[in-house]
Amino acid sequence: MSRKVAIIGMGNVGAAVAHGLIAQGAFDDYVLIDTNEAKVKADALDFQDAAANLNHHANITVNSYEALARSEERRVGKEC
Secondary structure, X not given: OOOEEEEEOOOHHHHHHHHHHHHHOOOOEEEEEOOOHHHHHHHHHHHHHHHXXXXXXXXXXXXXXXXXXXXXXXXXXXXX
């Protein structure tokens, strides 16, 4: 079974959380969601480039609400 997490909001906090989780290999699949399409795509490319130096693989999906199914639910940062 694949371990999946979604991070909604790729501002400073979201990007830092994503970086930490990917670097630790905490999950297999990461869904990154943000309204700023260019930023979230750039972040994903940075994470994919950095993943070449890791001992584990990370699947990164950008702005796909369908990919949110069966992801872990945890809240970090400001409550809405």
